[in-house]
Amino acid sequence: MANPPRRNWTRPEQIRALELYLRTPFGRIHRGNHEIIKLAKSIGRTPSALSLKMANFAALDPTIHQKGMGNFSKSDGEIWAEFFAAPSSFLSKLPDLEPIYEQTPLPTDRFVHELREGVDVERTVKTRKNQNYFREMLFASYDGKCALTHIAQPELLNASHIKPWATDIEARLDPRNGILLNALHDRAFDRGLITFEDDLSLVVSKHIDLPEISRPFFEGKSLIRPSRFAPDPAFLAFHRDNEFEKFLR
Incomplete structure (x- = not known):
């Protein structure tokens, strides 16, 4: 059976992934985390895909020691910049x-x-x-x-x-x-x-x-x-x- 076509991440999905990333210890960003499982289900993603997306946000943080996969998208970078430009407005x-x-x-x-x-x-x-x-x-x-x-x-x-x-x-x-x-x-x-x-x-x-x-x-x-x-x-x-x-x- 052929694999289903790859679906691009939407902006709302990326924002939710960033929101969860911000409050999840780096060591708990994995597919077994119950919060990742819960969010993945709600946005129609697999826990593995969501955990990889969250880990990739780490590559955008200049202060973090452990980097993500490094293949973050341009839109990931834009959402990251948007958050740090106005954190309170973003999270509101x-x-x-x-x-x-x-x-x-x-x-x-x-x-x-x-x-x-x-x-x-x-x-x-x-x-x-x-x-x-x-x-x-x-x-x-x-x-x-x-x-x-x-x-x-x-x-x-x-x-x-x-x-x-x-x-x-x-x-x-x-x-x-x-x-x-x-x-x-x-x-x-x-x-x-x-x-x-x-x-x-x-x-x-x-x-x-x-x-x-x-x-x-x-x-x-x-x-x-x-x-x-x-x-x-x-x-x-x-x-x-x-x-x-x-x-x-």
């Missing part, structure tokens, strides 16, 4: 995001002030889903571990925005604008008590009062480089210039 067009980590309580202090009292439920739910999706991307990039301490307990980990949530709408869902940190370092980062150089080394404010027992958690440390979507130097520079030691201004 996908109404059915299903975060893996939605069951994990998320810290709300980062963005609750953005929501006016009495705001409609739809906006609140959308904000929560966006935050959860951002968290998923960082979990995939950092293999579910704190970038400073390697703590892997989800309940202790926060998806830290480098350029704050309220500052840049499009950067809110850019995985290069995030670092997966434990709750202590996340709070210090948010309050401007620590920051990071472009080489990912930790900078600690002289105004932080560290007892001797706590110094090993802050001094001489650097971020582990994620498997993909490393922090963008432009976002790190913004944090150093505008957020670090902001309490002194």
Whole structure:
């Protein structure tokens, strides 16, 4: 029996493949992944074809160490560029995001002030889903571990925005604008008590009062480089210039 004719990937299919790629650890991009099986069925593809398409997106990421097949199409590249040009707008067009980590309580202090009292439920739910999706991307990039301490307990980990949530709408869902940190370092980062150089080394404010027992958690440390979507130097520079030691201004 002759094989059925090869069917070109449509734009909606490519977008769904990219959406799943963004939140799937590289090591789980294979035909046995239940999420890949589920999406493949919904778009009429085989799990093998979908996993290859997802892996090929890796070849478009200049920061990833493990490359895909390398035979991505021109339209793959265009969709990749479209996402990183405006991540929040891009993902807002996908109404059915299903975060893996939605069951994990998320810290709300980062963005609750953005929501006016009495705001409609739809906006609140959308904000929560966006935050959860951002968290998923960082979990995939950092293999579910704190970038400073390697703590892997989800309940202790926060998806830290480098350029704050309220500052840049499009950067809110850019995985290069995030670092997966434990709750202590996340709070210090948010309050401007620590920051990071472009080489990912930790900078600690002289105004932080560290007892001797706590110094090993802050001094001489650097971020582990994620498997993909490393922090963008432009976002790190913004944090150093505008957020670090902001309490002194």
